[in-house]
Amino acid sequence: MPAEAGVGTNLVAVAAYLPETSFTLEKVGELLGLTAVEIRRYRRFFGLDSVRWDPGARQSDLLVSAARRLTALVDNAHRVRYVLHARTIEPAGPYSANPLHEAVRDLGLTHAVAFAVSEHACASGLLAVHLAGRMLAAIGDPDALVLLLAGEKTYPHVAQHMPAATLMGESAAACLVGLGGRRDRLLAYTTRTYGEYNGVTRSTESAAEFQRMYPPALAELIRSTVVRAGLGLDDVRLILPHNVNRISWVRVCQLLPLPLDRVLLDNIAVTGHSFCADPFINYAQARSRGLLRPGDHYLMASVGLGSTFSVMLFRH
Amino acid sequence: MSRLAAIRHRPFDANPERPAFPGLTDLFAERLAAYGVPVDHDGPLIGNRNSYARMSEQLLPDLTAGAGPDLVVLAHCLPDCDLSTSVAGYLEQQIGGQPLVFAVTEQGRTTPFAALRVAQDLLRVGGRERIAVLVLDQATLVYADPALDGIDRDTDHAVGLLLTRDAPIRIGPVHQFTGVDADRVVGALEAELDRLRLPGDTTLIAGAAVPAVRHPYRRRTAAPQRMCTGVWVELAAELSGPAGAGPRTVLATEYEPDLGYLSLAVFEVPPDEGAAR
Numbered sequence: 001m002p003a004e005a006g007v008g009t010n011l012v013a014v015a016a017y018l019p020e021t022s023f024t025l026e027k028v029g030e031l032l033g034l035t036a037v038e039i040r041r042y043r044r045f046f047g048l049d050s051v052r053w054d055p056g057a058r059q060s061d062l063l064v065s066a067a068r069r070l071t072a073l074v075d076n077a078h079r080v081r082y083v084l085h086a087r088t089i090e091p092a093g094p095y096s097a098n099p100l101h102e103a104v105r106d107l108g109l110t111h112a113v114a115f116a117v118s119e120h121a122c123a124s125g126l127l128a129v130h131l132a133g134r135m136l137a138a139i140g141d142p143d144a145l146v147l148l149l150a151g152e153k154t155y156p157h158v159a160q161h162m163p164a165a166t167l168m169g170e171s172a173a174a175c176l177v178g179l180g181g182r183r184d185r186l187l188a189y190t191t192r193t194y195g196e197y198n199g200v201t202r203s204t205e206s207a208a209e210f211q212r213m214y215p216p217a218l219a220e221l222i223r224s225t226v227v228r229a230g231l232g233l234d235d236v237r238l239i240l241p242h243n244v245n246r247i248s249w250v251r252v253c254q255l256l257p258l259p260l261d262r263v264l265l266d267n268i269a270v271t272g273h274s275f276c277a278d279p280f281i282n283y284a285q286a287r288s289r290g291l292l293r294p295g296d297h298y299l300m301a302s303v304g305l306g307s308t309f310s311v312m313l314f315r316h
Numbered sequence: 317m318s319r320l321a322a323i324r325h326r327p328f329d330a331n332p333e334r335p336a337f338p339g340l341t342d343l344f345a346e347r348l349a350a351y352g353v354p355v356d357h358d359g360p361l362i363g364n365r366n367s368y369a370r371m372s373e374q375l376l377p378d379l380t381a382g383a384g385p386d387l388v389v390l391a392h393c394l395p396d397c398d399l400s401t402s403v404a405g406y407l408e409q410q411i412g413g414q415p416l417v418f419a420v421t422e423q424g425r426t427t428p429f430a431a432l433r434v435a436q437d438l439l440r441v442g443g444r445e446r447i448a449v450l451v452l453d454q455a456t457l458v459y460a461d462p463a464l465d466g467i468d469r470d471t472d473h474a475v476g477l478l479l480t481r482d483a484p485i486r487i488g489p490v491h492q493f494t495g496v497d498a499d500r501v502v503g504a505l506e507a508e509l510d511r512l513r514l515p516g517d518t519t520l521i522a523g524a525a526v527p528a529v530r531h532p533y534r535r536r537t538a539a540p541q542r543m544c545t546g547v548w549v550e551l552a553a554e555l556s557g558p559a560g561a562g563p564r565t566v567l568a569t570e571y572e573p574d575l576g577y578l579s580l581a582v583f584e585v586p587p588d589e590g591a592a593r
Contacts, residue, residue, distance in 0.1 A: 007441060058350050090421055091344065091395035094353045095461040100422050101575055110495045110576075115430045116422040119390065119404040127418055131434060138437035155346035157339065193417065198369075198405030201339070306402025 009133025011184035011314070012145060012176040013072035016284040017065040018271060019054035019170055028167055032159050042165060047246025047265065051167040051272035053154065059092045059099035062151045064106045066172035066277075070147075073107075073176065079145045080112045080176075082135060086128040086150045086276040087118040088304065089158065100149070109147065121200065121304025122242055123191065125150045125173075125276030126312050130189045132177035148175040150276035164211075164305075166244045169272030173280035187297075188313040190225045192217075197307040210307060215251035218309055222301060223256060225311040237296035237316075239263040240282040242303060243273045264291070278302065279312075292316040318436040320583060321446075321483035324379045325545075325552040328454075328472040331365040337397055341458045348459055355458045363456025364472050367398035369406040371474040372450050376411055379476035384411050385448040387438060390419040391431035393544045394464075397456035416444075424572035425523055426492065427544045429579035433490040435479055447479040453545040463574060468541040475548035485555070488582035496578045501571055502527050504578055512582065514565050521550045523570035533567070546570075551583070559588045 028051055029039045042048045054062065063085065067073060073080075085100045092099050104114045120127045125148070132146035151172025159168050194217065197210045226233055233256055241249055246268050253260045264282045274281060279300035286292050293316065300312040345355045368390060376388070388407060396403070404417035420431035428451040438444045454472040457464070479487070496504050509531050520533040524540035536554060538546030547570050554566055566583040 085422070087421070089399065090419065091347060091399070092422075094348050094351050094459060095394065096463045096574070097351055098422065098424075098575065113430065113492045113494060113577075114423070115420050115427065117418055117420060119402065119417060119419040121402065124418070131418075131438075134442045135434065135437050137441040153347070153350075155343075157342045157346050191416070193402075193404050193408045193414070195402075195405040195408030195410075198402045198409060199400060200402055201400045304402075306405040308402075308404060 007133050007137040008180045009129065009186040010178055010181040012178040012181055013070055014173065014175045014280050014283050015066060015069035016281040017062065017069055017151070017172045019052045021053055021055065022050045023053055024050050025167070031156055045247055046165050047268050048167050048272065049269035051169040052270070053170045057170070059153050060102040060106065062153065062170060062172040063100070063103040063149045066149060066151055066174040067103070067107050067147065070174045070176065073147065076145060076176065077109060079143050080109055080147045081139060081144045082132065082146045083109055083112045083114040084128045084132060084146060084148050085116040086125040086148060087116045088122045088124060088152055088275040090116070090118045092152065103149065112147070120191070120308040120310065121306050122276055123302040123304035123308045123310040125279060126189065126300060126302055126310040127191065129177055129186065129312065133179065133186060136177070136179040142180050144179070146177040148177055150280060152275040164244050167272035169274040171271045171274040171277055171281055173277040173284070175280050185315045186312060187315055188225050188229045190221055191308060191310040192221060193308045200305040214303065215248060215255055218301065218303060219252045219255035221309050221311050222299060225299070225313050229313050231297060233258055235297050236262065236299055238286060238291055238298040240279045240286060240298060240300045241265065242278040242301065243268045243271060276302070317481060318439045318479045318487045319481060319483035320477060320485040320487055321480045322379055322478040323552045323555055324375060324476045325549050326375050326378070326474050328364060328366045328371055328474065331370065335365055335398065337361065337365070340397060340399065343399060344458050353459055353461070361456060361458065363397065363469060364454070365397060365456050366454050366472045367401065368392060368396045368452050368454065369398060369401050369403045371452055371454065371472065372403060372407055373410050375450060375474045375476045376448060379448055379478050383446070384413040384415060385446045385478070386413065386415050387435070387444045387447040388415050388417040389431045389435050389447065389449045390452060391428040391449060391544060392419065392421055392452040393424050393427045394453055394455065394457070397454055423577060424575050425544050425546070426570050426572045426577040426579040428548060429490050429492055429570065429581060432477070432581060433492065436487065436490065439479055439481060445480065449477045449479065451475040451545050451548045453543045466541055467543060473542055473545040473549060475545050475552055484586050486584040488584070490579065490581045493578040494576060496576045498573055501578060502529060505529055505569065506531065508580060514567060514582065518565040518567055519554060521547055521554060521566060521568045523547050525571045525573050526569055555585065562587050
């Protein structure tokens with residue numbers, strides 16, 4: 001799918017919630033049934049070390065915790081027209097639970113229309129940014145905002161069946177999306193689904209082949225996104241990745257080629273892979289560390305099992 | 317401006333392949349534990365075992381008449397029974413053309429209205445030309461939920477709407493109202509009907525929880541045992557009926573009492589036109 005011209009979508013504010021409780025790889029390994037050899041391999045080869053979980057929190061608690069850290073929401077709640085929850089795995093609880101709407105009530109946003117978007121797995125967060133911009137453009141109100149929420153509970157069953165070597169975390173993110181603002185303007189969104197890898201569990205025969213095609217496919221999407229925007233890789237200040245593991249990004253950078261220090265990988269060993277929230281969590285860290293200067297171009301990149309590859313290009 | 321090029325309803329009996337969906341019970345057991353909701357680990361899997369991938373694959377060719385869409389929006393409120401397959405990936409393989417595929421969920425019975433709104437927006441400002449909105453209900457579930465008592469377990473349903481910019485039937489903007497408590501539904505709906513000033517011979521296609529209103533419109537009420545497909549099954553039937561000599565207006569409306577969402581969409585049908593033909 002070609003890059004789509006933006007409509008002036010921009011990120012108004014982004015916040016991340018990292019649960020205080022950190023679980024070591026050894027502790028997680030016990031729960032997931034990882035062997036000592038696998039634990040050593042996860043740490044040395046994949047760059048995984050610990051993960052943040054919030055054992056006492058339910059799905060809605062994660063979303064509320066992220067949104068409460070979004071200080072800009074306090075004075076702009078009345079401008080929020082939609083609340084979107086970007087989901088990796090669609091069912092989050094029993095039918096009656098409605099965790100998204102529970103979060104919306106807790107946040108005092110019941111005037112906004114809320115729903116979840118899914119089917120791009122962990123790339124659904126970038127899809128949600130794209131949809132938010134289009135929905136705002138259709139409204140035509142320059143003051144309108146969309147609140148995007150990302151983050152999910154993690155469970156042993158899912159983690160054990162993930163074909164990727166990763167640790168799933170429960171960090172969450174909240175992002176206010178607007179239209180026409182100068183800050184963090186969306187320049188391009190490209191997404192491609194490789195349907196031949198539609199199985200999303202480790203048991204599928206295509207899992208090994210997916211591991212092989214993943215680095216070149218992601219590298220190509222990154223390259224084409226940048227080129228179609230009239231830029232070169234040298235113009236990209238930073239990639240805000242999904243935190244699946246370190247080695248996959250090493251391979252992507254070798255293929256591009258791009259210096260590895262242009263990818264913000266620090267959170268992989270801290271948060272693990274937090275479903276759709278990773279690029280936003282990494283954005284928050286990049287801002288707090290002053291890694292983005294006005295005018296810098298940066299990418300958000302995510303891959304969802306099933307298999308959807310997505311890249312967004314922004315100008316800070 | 318979005319227009320309706322086609323609408324199709326397809327019921328699904330038991331899937332003859334009877335897939336086992338390994339891991340489904342375990343996945344839900346983890347997700348439901350925090351809510352104190354048990355799953356049935358030992359009993360047979362009850363339901364027709366129609367995954368959303370299967371239902372979408374079978375509905376799309378008839379809906380699109382072989383001319384593939386560039387966007388497919390799935391709308392469902394009940395969870396899929398096959399969580400080991402990406403519907404987006406599966407459809408990308410089956411229908412070709414690399415359409416963008418995603419799902420809109422978690423708005424109960426009004427979920428399809430949210431999906432239709434998103435589709436309209438992407439038709440208007442998203443560069444999309446031919447959008448399939450697939451409204452899906454499957455009832456192969458591994459747990460009991462009081463909100464789902466009485467749902468149709470015998471037949472799963474899929475309704476497809478094909479949106480373009482130049483088809484005969486005009487779809488008005490979707491309106492979604494939030495925070496509408498049960499005691500305010502009548503007032504909110506009547507106020508909106510007053511504002512819309514629809515012709516007297518309008519047909520009102522209403523979800524089962526939508527109360528009677530003072531407006532004298534002919535009413536078709538959706539079957540209560542269907543979740544988010546109810547209104548759209550009735551709309552498909554209405555639009556496939558005998559064409560009239562003059563234009564006609566159809567208003568689809570649904571109320572989700574658990575969330576307080578009231579939704580409406582108007583379909584303006586020109587003379588001698590049936591979308592389902």
